[in-house]
Amino acid sequence: MAEPFSFKYQLSTMAKERLDPSEIGVMIKLSIEHKAISLTAGEPSADIYPVEELKRAFGTIFEDPSLLAYAKEDFGLTELREWITERMRSDGMIPDWVTSRNILLTNGAGEAIELVAETLIDPGCTVLVEAPTFTETLLTFRKQGANCVGVPADDDGIIPEEFEKLLRSRSVRFLYTIPNFQNPSGRTSPLARRKEILAIAAKYDIPIFEDDPYHYLSYDEEAPATYLSLAGDDRRVLHSNSFSKLVAPGMRCGWLVVPDAIIPHLNAFRISAGLTRPAILQLGLYNYLSSVDFGERVGFLRDTYRVRRDGMVKAIEKHLKPLGIKTNYPKGGFFLWGEAQGIEDMTAFARFAVEKKKVGIIPGSAFYTIDEAKNGRGAFRISFAKVDPQTAEEGIKRLAEAFKEYR
């Protein structure tokens, strides 16, 4: 029999050269295979999905059959876009110019990132990202051909001097940042730092793409003002967000705040990506959001995750600190970032830990651009989102044992 068609000579450059398998997926799978305690996935905790409320909210999604047609509203269900606008307005997250017509509903924030990448990236252009940053964003930007360059960061996020140094040295398309409780580092940029970064972006006249899915998940104090609101009428900030952490990832609903100047482009890219996302689902989500006290929901999430953050921090102080392993203290979100001096190859260590000690972590190199992966050499990410304090204690104990044996 002849060989099946290989597609070898038809594959695009995008498909051939710009896709890399994620080390995160590998580690999540290994954790399951080895029945390990998993500190890997940045996924909300399944026990706090509002299942009963959602069930009620979705009970009426078929009352208006016109939602079963091709959607008439380009950017998604108006009610939900208005809910988002009002919520962001009352929480001081948006400047005056943002109305529901600037809200584009997407398939999770991931699709928002994809659409921005299509709008602003040409092959070979430079995009600045935090070092380290969210792996899937790197995948998406690289797919479009971006040369992603990491801006060195400290515990307060991007370092302004390093940011400006890079802007002086080359033409940059935009800066991508997760300013709150960043994935993977857990870092948050304080207000003063944000103002500095924004002033530099304005000086060099580049836009900022702010990805803020952890905004409400603050456990010690409210998150600082968004770049979007700080920029005000200047309108150089794109802002993506998501219901994945607030309601459930399975909703596959995120949004992008789109400045008027690029609404037509985003709309065309949305059409090309399969028209709108499902309006019945957007209605179910809207029904849910308008039937609950959102502030209470956020309070519940904060209380739940705070306990886990505290449990994880305590276990780390007990078991890792004595080994000289440095970790940071995240004020929100799902993650903390560790650095273990003396470990040259954290990927190899992570595999050792999951196989021999049955505890899964993500090696830091997964969050750097290919060129800069060596910077993540001794680093690792820990997720506490799904880990109660007892499990954290046991998991971190195992991790400490793994470090002791491996060294």
Added chain:
Amino acid sequence: MAEPFSFKYQLSTMAKERLDPSEIGVMIKLSIEHKAISLTAGEPSADIYPVEELKRAFGTIFEDPSLLAYAKEDFGLTELREWITERMRSDGMIPDWVTSRNILLTNGAGEAIELVAETLIDPGCTVLVEAPTFTETLLTFRKQGANCVGVPADDDGIIPEEFEKLLRSRSVRFLYTIPNFQNPSGRTSPLARRKEILAIAAKYDIPIFEDDPYHYLSYDEEAPATYLSLAGDDRRVLHSNSFSKLVAPGMRCGWLVVPDAIIPHLNAFRISAGLTRPAILQLGLYNYLSSVDFGERVGFLRDTYRVRRDGMVKAIEKHLKPLGIKTNYPKGGFFLWGEAQGIEDMTAFARFAVEKKKVGIIPGSAFYTIDEAKNGRGAFRISFAKVDPQTAEEGIKRLAEAFKEYR
């Protein structure tokens, strides 16, 4: 006040040069504005959405809360992918090698087209399409930078000699075809024609991308064998399909049959586009499909649309034929194609007809590549999907009056 940031210097080539507004959207909007009889939209008829059945089917989508997490199944809900595989198998649409692991669930067939475009298109490469063809596919292919070249077609679809002539003259990435009841022409390629086209594709060793959303909507006889099944073990055919016409467009659920050779690429593109589509919706759809007699549903759709097709054809014979306007006879789908000699600018005529005579049609040029738009000069598309025989009679009468006055 300073001007808001324009994004002018950051826009990608994709955003700046490869997006064109669709004349279809314009005509649909004009039809609504002028309260015209609309023969424009290629949309299923809202009165035949299975609302009650869907309501029941969605009643249990929250029973398994794990569907609210990030999906564990890369390509979408296994049950639905298995249903699709079995259905296509029993209807002879797939060769043996296709199993549920080759089925990727997408946000309508539109997203399937987008993902294939990313996988197989590089800027400047040539992609062959039928002339005329589906406007949104042209948008998506052009967005990736393809040079779309139309293969001349007759009433049996692509003309084999023209296809081969083009393949001899240049390097081609793939052929895109809607073989059944094509949008916009209503044309269907008979079996013998398909075999010829496939043999030529094999001779020049290029893949075929078969888009088959109207497959089941045949009103006179079953659709001929798919390119996918005809290619058999050769595996050079990608096949996209959709539930939009079978259930409802608001489901936003389509699928792509992916040959094994490119599963990893499609998976990476899917991740980059916002991970999976909503599994709860896929479950609701699966519940619906497994609770009804699909054959009966298809029979009902055929009976409903056949009456409309017949009504439209009858009105055309009565009012347009005497004017010397040529139209074809579609054996299925939603569309028929007309050609009016002597009309140099069909776009201008379509605007005249909607404004003065309150009847909306789509000018043919919307379905050609930019370079070839002049070929659609005297042509127009009529959709009968939402038009009962009485309305067809009145609409076509108005159209005939418009032609008489305009000439």
